Amino acid sequence: MRPHRCWRPAAGGWLGRRLLRPPGALPEPFFLGLCLRCGQCAQACPRSAIRIARWEHGLSTGTPYIAARETACDLCGGQAPACAAVCPTQALHLEPGEPVRMGTAVIDATRCLAHMGDICRSCFNACPLRGRAIVLEGALRPVVDPALCTGCGLCEEHCLVEPAAIHVEPLNP
Known part of the structure; x- marks a missing residue:
C-alpha cells in the first residue's frame, strides 16, 4: 500500500x-x-x-x-x-530563568484584518509580551518581533479570522 x-x-x-x-x-x-x-x-x-x-x-x-x-x-x-x-526524562527542560522559545508567530498580511485596513488588535492584546513581541506599526497593524516571540500561540488562538491570519511556526527542527 x-x-x-x-x-x-x-x-x-x-x-x-x-x-x-x-x-x-x-x-x-x-x-x-x-x-x-x-x-x-x-x-x-x-x-x-x-x-x-x-x-x-x-x-x-x-x-x-x-x-x-x-x-x-x-x-x-x-x-x-x-x-x-x-517531565521524567527532561525531554522538556528549562533552566531557571531561561526564556521560553517554542516557535515564532507569522502574520499573513493578506488575511489579517488590521493589515487590510480594519481595526483589530486581537493578537496584540492576547500576547503575553504585548508591545514587545507584537507591536502595532502605525498604531494599527501588528508586527511580530521574532527575537522576542515565545511561540506560545495565544495570538493564533485569539485571531478573529478563520483560518487564523497568524500562526506559530515551531522552532523545533
Whole structure:
C-alpha cells in the first residue's frame, strides 16, 4: 500500500507540518528519543493546552504537542512551566530563568484584518509580551518581533479570522 501523498513521517506527521512542542522541548530528534510518551506533561498543564499526538502524526505518536488555534500555551502565567517540571526524562527542560522559545508567530498580511485596513488588535492584546513581541506599526497593524516571540500561540488562538491570519511556526527542527 502506498502512503498518502501528504504523509511525511520524517517531518513528524500529517501534511508535513511540524508539531508545536511544549515549553522546553529539546531539538526534535533528541525529544523523540527521550520522550517516554507518559502524558504527565499533558496532565500537569493547567490550561489543558498540551495534546498527545495520535497515529496520524507518524513518528510523533504519543508525544505532546500544542494545537495553538484551539488552546494555546499561556506559559503558566509567567511561572515555571508545569509541563517541564514533571517531565521524567527532561525531554522538556528549562533552566531557571531561561526564556521560553517554542516557535515564532507569522502574520499573513493578506488575511489579517488590521493589515487590510480594519481595526483589530486581537493578537496584540492576547500576547503575553504585548508591545514587545507584537507591536502595532502605525498604531494599527501588528508586527511580530521574532527575537522576542515565545511561540506560545495565544495570538493564533485569539485571531478573529478563520483560518487564523497568524500562526506559530515551531522552532523545533
